[in-house]
Amino acid sequence: MSDDPLGRFGRWLSLWVALAISGGVLLGELAPSVPDTLAQAEISGVSIPVAILIWMMILPMMVRVDFSAVAKVRGEPGGLVITSAMNWLIKPFSMFAIAWLFLIVIWRPFIDEATAREYLAGAVLLGAAPCTAMVFVWSLLVRGDSGYTLVQVATNDLIMLVAFGPIVVLLLDISDVDVPWSTVAVSVVLYIVIPLAIGWVVRAVTTARLGVHWFEQRLLPALAPLTPAGLIVTLVVLFSFQGGVIIDNPTHIALIAVPLIVQTVAVYAVTYRVMRWRRVRHDVAAPGALIGASNFFELAVATAIALFGLGSGAALATVVGVLVEVPVMLVLVAHARRTRHHFVHVNAAVTPSVTP
Secondary structure, three states: OOOOOOHHHHHOHHHHHHHHHHHHHHHHHHOOHHHHHHHOOEEOOEEHHHHHHHHHHHHHHHHHOOHHHHHHHHHOOHHHHHHHHHHHHHHHHHHHHHHHHHHHHHOOOOOOHHHHHHHHHHHHHHHOOEOOOOHHHHHHHOOOOHHHHHHHHHHHHHHHHHHHHHHHHHHHOOOOOOOOHHHHHHHHHHHHHHHHHHHHHHHHHHHHHHOHHHHHHHHHHHHOOHHHHHHHHHHHHHHHHOHHHHHHOHHHHHHHHHHHHHHHHHHHHHHHHHHHHOOOOHHHHHHHHHHHHOEOHHHHHHHHHHHHOOOOHHHHHHHHHHHHHHHHHHHHHHHHHHOHHHHHHHHHHOOOOOOO
8 A cells, every 4th residue: 555545646735735725815815706605505603515525535534434443442542541631631721821922922012912812712712622524634644543533533522512612711711602502513413423424334335245355445545536635625615715814914824823833733742742652553643643733623713703703803813723724734744654663662562453
């Protein structure tokens, strides 16, 4: 199997991502009727076109999930415990601390306090929602254990349903915040439940009728191009929605991006190191670290708009989160791939439950 799960296209993925972001911004500026039309198709603030494109990205990963392997996670709880602890006991508070340091203290000469606090609110919304959909792409790129990744994401979703609102309220010291729980629930269904169900049916039917060999040698290679295609088109659509906002605020976007990048890299580095220290195998450690580093930006953007308005500083900060996340995550994915040999003693001692 090629060392690059996305094939030749994946070798230039950073370039395609940059072109997709630029193309999305230009589309939003030159043909605003296109994103305006797409934006009207939503349920509880969740974009249906974006959900469909995310299905394209993660379906190849969902089809790979062997539910018999999911049960084996009980024998290796370390990765799940570390990821959950980082996501909910550390990450939201480190995001608040880092964003407050930069936005309120270091950038004080460049941003007025009221605006800075709106940006802080957006950063907190990003930090309080760990990634659920895009992480399947990152897991694929680092050759992660798809079954274990699924359990990590599902656990995050369950915790998110009860912890997202209280953490946001606590960190922002807001007494009456109407958190859009329907947005959380619909996002979980659209981004996890539906594609997982489709993947299970496809795997079960094809292996039963055509055999495992046909499934692995014919179907999986045929589905592989969906992931990069879905990623690129998703970025075009997302950035077409907010192209004008990005163009109108170049300086503030750079200032917001700094703490978000610092937070992303720091969370990844700490989680990845702890995983290695606790002797978690690489195909669990790498996706786990990437889950903590990345954010559920779809939920963060929707919540910022619902709570503070489309033109608010909080909404802008969440859009910047989308802007910086994909390029930074690609760098972290490359690091995880290069350092796989650091886990060789762990990988040799534990038999992976799933071979992607």
